[in-house]
Amino acid sequence: MIDDETRYRAVDSRDARFDGVFFTAVKSTGIYCRPSCPAVTPKRVNCTFYPTAAAAQGAGFRACRRCRPDSVPGSPEWNHRADLVGRAMRLIGDGVVDREGVAGLADRLGYSSRQLQRQLTAELGAGPIALARAQRAQAARLLLQTTELPVTEVAFAAGFASVRQFNDTVREVYDRTPSGLRAEAGGAGERGAGGRGRAAAAPAVPGALSLRLAYRGPIDTEHLLDFLALRAVPGVEEVVPGPRGVRTYRRTLALPHGYAIAEVDSLGTAARPDRGWLDCRLRLADLRDLTTAVHRLRALLDLDADPQAVAEQLGAGPLVGPAVAGRPGLRSPGHVDPHELAVRAVLGQQVTVAAARTLAGRLAARSGQPLPEPSGGLTVLFPSAGALAEAESGDLAMPVARQQALRGLCAALADGTVRLDPGVERERAAEQLLALRGIGPWTVGYLRMRALADPDVFLPGDAGVRHGLQRLGLPGDPKAAARISAAWAPWRSYAVHQLWASA
Structure with missing residues (x-):
């Protein structure tokens, strides 16, 4: 919690870390701005602070055309x-x-x-x-x-x-x-650098948009794309190289009104990691899905995180502090589709990441919805939970026990017995998942961390966590790992990613 005097000091110093955390409305001009607005700092007596842009708009203030306060990272x-x-x-x-x-x-x-x-x-x-x-x-x-x-x-x-x-x-x-x-x-619209959306030219392809995804710096896009590339499902996702060290993550999206193809670029070698935005391109079958697509990509890349708060907690201790200093801006990736992630988590039980990726690719090829036309290596939408609940045994190349676990999970997701949407209560979702046959603590923890954006999940029994702890000279057994992790709350999900990166 911060008070108004702290907010005003952030405005006076144009501190971009607070963009999206609050908005400054100026009574003398009738406009509201992001804290980092480059305009002359208004007098304190003229400033009122609001937690959302909607609140500022409801009080009668207009958006500043210079700093585009609607184009900031989310709080x-x-x-x-x-x-x-x-x-x-x-x-x-x-x-x-x-x-x-x-x-x-x-x-x-x-x-x-x-x-x-x-x-x-x-x-x-x-x-x-x-x-x-x-x-x-x-x-x-x-x-x-x-x-x-x-x-x-x-x-x-x-x-x-x-x-x-x-x-x-x-x-x-x-x-x-x-x-x-x-x-x-x-003109003025082009000056909104770092905003959620902006393009230099109108797209030639119907439904195509070029925009910027804002974030609070720094950000380690190389770790993000390494993480996603290692798990990329053939036909659904891919990471492709580009010029100047830039790599592009591409994937298909199943959205409420149709499908989409999304592309997000890494920063590469020529851009500073704190520049404030990632370049993104969307091709939407139905433009009504724009808001949903952007929201889900932001969740996937953890773009609304506060890396400074994470670094202050994890970097203060001697255990992972050096790793945090060596990897500033490391994020905890979420996912664009919790149901897809749940299926992939079950596929990943007791097998390597590469084996789980292969299994997911086979499922997508056999049960997914093909795109009207391929786009590079993207050919299919990941199959829905309903489709997989009714899949034939021959399409599920895995042990019978895991087939039963997968079918049970997909049936529960399809009929709403288990919910993993953004508004679900995490504890309730965990209880529902654990009640299903074949779903254990690791799977639940992994889904809490990635599907439900829980920042404080630790996976003490995970092999990567164990190896990461051992690389740091720490005991890797689950009891010792859980005890060590207490010092990393409430950002243990980020500590997991630091350990995975170390391993």
Whole structure:
């Protein structure tokens, strides 16, 4: 928790670490900014601070056209918090309000709509409709400034229910008409470096977007891509080399309204790791999936993390401190599809990473949905839990016990007995998983760490953890490992990745 005086000092020093953590509204200008806005620092008496862009917009402030406060990383609180507000923010980010309304959001969280509205407003200064509206406004700006779609199509692709609602929101948030906002794409819109979305030219391919995924630096993209490349499922994912040391992670995405192909570049050798964004390209079968696709890629790459907070805790001790110093910005990757990850976790039980990858590739080839046309090495969407629950034994090349575990898990995911969506309670999900045959503590811990974005998971029985501890001269047995890990709370998931990297 930080107070307003600390917030003002962050604004005065233009500290980018606080971008997305809070927003500064300036009463004398009627605009709100990110803390690192390069404009002249306003007087303290004119500053009011808000936890979300939606709250600033609800108070009547417009987004600064210079620093683009809608284009910052998300607050690390919403990424990791396990309470109602944190779970609600993750579901809103995934587009649940646009698809299911406030009633659907409340139902997923197990609260009434009135209770949800009251708690979000009390803590964030904005309810679920206002939070979703701010997200739609940002998606609209991205589509206006990076595509040549007609304005009417932009309105519905961004999630607005009507063109009038779209026009009113854009005017209120950006103090511009939609056409005026589009005209800025070659001017002020280009200055929003580090934002969530920006492209230099309109794409030639329908549904194609070029954007930037903002993060708080530093970031170790080499570790990220090494981790993903080692586990890349043939036909579904690939990591390809490019010029100047840049590598590109590519994968297919199964989204609510259709499929997508996503590409994210590493920083390579020419860019500083704290530059503030990663280049990303999306090709969407349905542009209504834009917000969901971006949200899931951010979760995959852990872009809303606070690496300074992690480094302060892990780097302070003598055990992994040197490793943290040698790998600044190491992230704890999540996943774009919790159901896919759950299947892959079961495939990985008691086999090597390479063997699990081969098994997953066979499943994808036999049971996945083929793309309308291949894209490089990408040919298929990973099969759904429902499809795998009904797969023939011949398609599951694994021992009978693991086949039964996989079918049981997929059936539970398909019928909702087990939920792994962004709004689920982690403890409840863990209990549901452990109740399934063939699902043990390692699988549950791995899913909590990656599917449910839990920052404080340790895997004491994991072979990679054991080898990493032994490389550091520490005992690797599970009891000793669990005891050692207590000093790394609440960031033990990141300590696991440090140990894996050391091993």
